[in-house]
Amino acid sequence: MNTIKKFSLVLFTSAALIPVYSQAQGMQSHSMGPHQGDREFSLSGTGTSSKDFDNSSFGVSADVGWYLSDRTVAGVRQSISYADIEGEDISDDFWNGSTRGYIDYHFGSNAARPFVGASLGGIYGDGVKDTGTAGLEAGLKYYVLDSTYILARAEYQFLFDSGSSANDNFDDGAWAYVFGIGFNY
Structure with a gap:
């Protein structure tokens, strides 16, 4: 079994187990969503x-956060990505990682919570x-x-490598998108 298939199996198995645990926790919960002092975990x-699966990449991101209020969460995010690239001059595997602190503010109190x-x-x-990274983010938890x-x-x-290069490099940024599952505990 190749690395991508093994990793996908682990990722989907983990994602399938989170709702089971969360449902058991939800039975003890007093209302939908987090409250000050709660924690969260998301994957x-x-x-x-490519159409022939000869150039592929995948990544996973895990977040652990603590609710400073019912709407504000601060935490740590670890992301890992893998790329298998084949071409005329290259055939290589690349592993990259990113460790970031984050803070998010959530809107609303219904099932859909933009942040x-x-x-x-x-x-x-x-x-x-190897360098520093900063970013702005937006999303939705449902x-x-x-x-x-x-x-x-x-x-x-x-x-960025320094404070002055952060200002210079803002226009040369990149977008990162993720889709996942999480729970409060």
């Missing part, structure tokens, strides 16, 4: 492949220069159970 993924936020951290790996949600997030990330 998100992203990926692409905006920011992140700051670093990226490292085979296919990138609660399917009292403490379980599906998540869609878009981040605009830019790289």
